[in-house]
Amino acid sequence: MTQDRRPARVSRRKLLAGAAAAPALTLATPSIAQGTLRGTKLTILAGQWFVPQTNAMLDQLAADLARDSGMEIKVERFAGDELMTKTASVIGSGRGADLAVGVEFDTHLYGARLSDVTDLADEIGRTYGGWMDSARAASVTGGRWKSLPIGQAPAAWNWRTDMFRAAGVERFPDTFAGLLDAAKKLHARGTPIGMTLGKASGDGRSTNYPVLWAFGGKEFEADGRTVAINSPGTLAAVEWYKEIYQYFIPGTTAWLDPDNNQAFLASKISATVNVNTIYLASRAAAATDPARKNIVDNMDHGQWPSGPAGRFACYNVNVWLPFASSPNKAGQREFLKAWYSRTFLPRWTKIGESYFIPQLVGFDTEDVWPADPKLRIFRELNKINRLPGYGGPPTAAAAEAVNKYILVDMFAKACTGQMTPRDAVAWAEKEYAQIVRRRTRT
Amino acid sequence: MAATLSSGAVRSYHPRLERALFVWAPLAFFLVFLVGPFYWMLITALKPDSELYDTSKSPLYVAVPTLEHFIYLFEKTDFVLWVSNTMMVATLSTAIALIMGVPAGYALARMRFRGSEFVGTAIFVTYLVPATLLFIPMIEVMATIGMDDNIWALVIVYPTFLVPFVTWLMSGYFRTIPAELEECGRIDGLTRLGAMLRIAIPLARPGILSAGIFSFTLSWNEFIYALTLVTASAERTIPVGVLVQLTRADVFFWGPLMAGALLGSVPVALVYSFFVDQYASGLTAGAVKG
Amino acid sequence: MGTSAAASGGTGTPGRSHRAVRRNPLTTLIDNERALGYLLVAPVVLLLLALVAYPFFMAIGYALSDRTLADPGVFIGLENFVLLWENQIYRQTLANTFIFTAGSVTIRLVLGVGLALLLNESFRFRRAVRAAILLPWIVPTVLGTMAWLWLFNPNFSVLNYILVNSGLMTTGFNWLTDPDLALFSVLLVNAWRGVPFMAITVLAGLQAIPQDLYDASSIDGAGKFQRFRYVTLPLVMPVLLTALVLSIIWTFSDFGIVYGLTKGGPMNATHVLxxxxxxxxxASGNIGEGAAISLTMLPVLLVLIxxxxxxxxxxTAM
Structure with a gap:
């Protein structure tokens, strides 16, 4: 992505042309016009989003912006855990990159080392009908926006309609009791379900927090520092999990992020919690691969069941982290403006077919939703996200609990019989207490 | 060669059976255990994806071998760059480690100066400091001296764990060389330095070779620093490049991953197969007296 | 090793007695044992002071503070260590690390020595075999680990395929899933990497034993076992111990294998320090606590060294 010296006007016109009926760019870009960015550098750390076109669009945006502004922009890609390491080392050393794709916790972990982008956030909010609460929870710390939400990736119940039907279950269960009952029947027919109980940085969270919440359990009180995990609600959640675990496919306590996908694709399980990627990948391969076609024809996406306390979900959230150490603040802002422009963000959202959905209220009525009927449920799923740390905000302490897989381990310890449900909850309470104690020392 | 394995005092009446039992059977076990995973890597690298995830077929052989994963590796990733980066980093840091470590090892083995024993111990103790302790401060140190975020940082950092080992190994190796030879050289008019350069170091070649191969391997395999100190994809080393580009949040590209792992081991494997004898003997001699 | 006696006798023989001719200052410098000694050691010492000792003391500073990635923190004395000791995950990890090390090193030792003895025999293809068994030691750790991750894969484990299809088991093992088995699985992979080093080092030790010692012991009427016990073992012992100590150091502080296979799971059953x-x-950004955890490795390693x-x-003094 070397810089190109062609005049900025050319591609600006092209960009606008692509926007068709969209109103004029709300997010103005004065510094490009002034040419002050010419010759500056911008390094962006990114992961590999699963839907390849979403990565390609990021590259294209960077290339276009480089051409318009004269900035030299590089997008450096890392796999998930390594991206986290790399981001941490940039935070620690203040060198190496200007922007990174991060997760909601990063805002709260690294707040002091991130640029204040409150004005940008306000402008974006105005453009798209306001931010959802989960966006604010993800990106606001100390009253300021220290990151900008890219979107949330709704995780749905991926289920095999054929296997469920064979077991006598016609629709995806709408209650946890119903899910347990279905799991029993599916297990009896040799097509068990499987929920990730291992150290999977994505699925570990999206699978397990919803269960806790649905039974009325929560990690913290609203102040974010009083540990509230030891409650009858949590205990009920653990007991439900222990019950249903008997009907899982063996091995879920060691599942990492790829494992439930592989098991589902190999038709070894009849249901699991995942984003839309199993479906998208299978649909793409269906033309040449009859096994994948079979999966596409016989799978669907379902809502989380509703528990005694309600229906909740927990999605991975991606945000743009603008490093405060960056010597190119203007370049950071320019890139972010381009990302959230009307000509880019809706297109990027649509191409992912609800893989990532920006948490912007106005998107509900924008043309960003997939046409595929098997992906329709994601529009509903998009409305029920809660972030870890509930009933408080997703603080550094909540992030640490996620990174240490305390909730996952609490369920796993009870499921495998290593501890009684009561002991597992007490164990988790102790771990939470220690995290909070350390985090709130000062 | 000394026969030390077989049945001991009992005289065997079935030499072939004995041989099958005490040589070929254990050998088969070792080959399966140690080399088996490489067979599996090769098979995986040659299997088309449709076969890879088909549990109805035996996973132990390939029905329709394909080179698609290797082609992917060369065309869709920077693998060639990673190999040349790794080669450069490993070669340079090994060279630095030898240039610094061999004379230091010599000095510690041969010369008496105040504190030499303490220095020798201290150098080796640094070998114990785990990378997981050092890498975060190291990021800051490298940032301070402006050497972070490019591949040259690795050339500077790797010697920190290579040099202690080389020094220790070489000081041991030099002790196995009779000092009298250098004495003779000195009588013939060589300086102290000359005696080291002209006599001791040439004699220590097997030890230097071992230390070099060893350093090369460690640099070739290093992961934490290569991940944290380098950002650009074009400057990554093999372990980081392969892992980072071929695993994603929920998909591992097993075929190219295994192809990369195999090809990534080839250069070092070649070095070893040429020098395995010298490597082993140098290491042994040095290690015992180190 | 036959030369070792002579070598130790020659250690540090002073060079002064030979100095009869007059020299210029440079020659004096490179000819003065003390000055030259410092000169040769200095680059190493400087490098290690700057890039090991300095970051090391920084890390100690971190360990005594509540520093996070985003916040320099304040001095808190030994509180990190106290908290660690009270932490169940840390204590479990400490125990894991010892089991991991003991288990892996035992396997390395038994199989390594066995393999060395085997390779010391003569048989066809010996050279090829010797080169082949080195592969696990050569393949970059994280990549070799990926191969095992694939071998242990909960859904596609070829190991389980073999076990089930050969009729040995009905379901196969949960290699990385079962908390009791997982630690064994990761230490097995660690041992897999380490056996070749042990074997090749011990083999070199075996081959350095002069044949005439065996001949002499045979003349004295020693059987194969006695020869192993009284000739082979004592002579190979120094090499063996060195390889053993190195193996312990590497295993105790190993990172790549557990990181690649389980990241410490399931339920922290495989977390090592x-x-x-x-x-x-x-991941959690607690640099202070992280440094404290790494620091607790040092006492064990120091005792060993x-x-x-x-x-x-x-x-050498003998």
């Missing part, structure tokens, strides 16, 4: 330190220091150095000093 290095991975817990990494997870705490980077002091023992090793003493042993070597004693043997």
């Amino acid at each position: 290095a991975t817990l330190s990494y997870q705490t220091g980077l 002091i023992w090793q150095l003493r042993r070597i000093r004693r043997s």
